[in-house]
Amino acid sequence: MSSTIQRTKAQAMLFLLGAVVVGAALGFAGNRAFGAHDQPQDVRSSRARLADRLELTSAQRRMLDSVLDERNERMKELLAPVRPRLDSLRFAARAVIRQQLSADQQLRWDEVLIELSRDSARTTGR
16 A cells, blocks of 8 residues: 555656646747747837837838737637646646745745746746
8 A cells, every 4th residue: 555655656746747838838938939039028019129220111020019919819719618627737847846936936936937927928828
């Protein structure tokens, strides 16, 4: 019985570790795919910066907005079915990280998560 409990604990820890690794990989891939690593945190200024860099005309800026709006809507639709699973992975990874921090670090971690949540709401409207 004791070995069964130990095996179950080991499986649970491996699952959590897997969740952390997958969450980190998805976060990194998402950052790369959506270009969030080097851009301002709101959509309007990101687009304006891109349009300025490309020296787009007014008509080209409208086209850019239209294409990116359509892409964002399609991506939202595609991600909707898996969003709960992605959120679950993110929350599990955050919980594992938090458990490994001191009380002071946990307070700072909570502040970081609040900032991330605020940034995400501003950029995704969620």
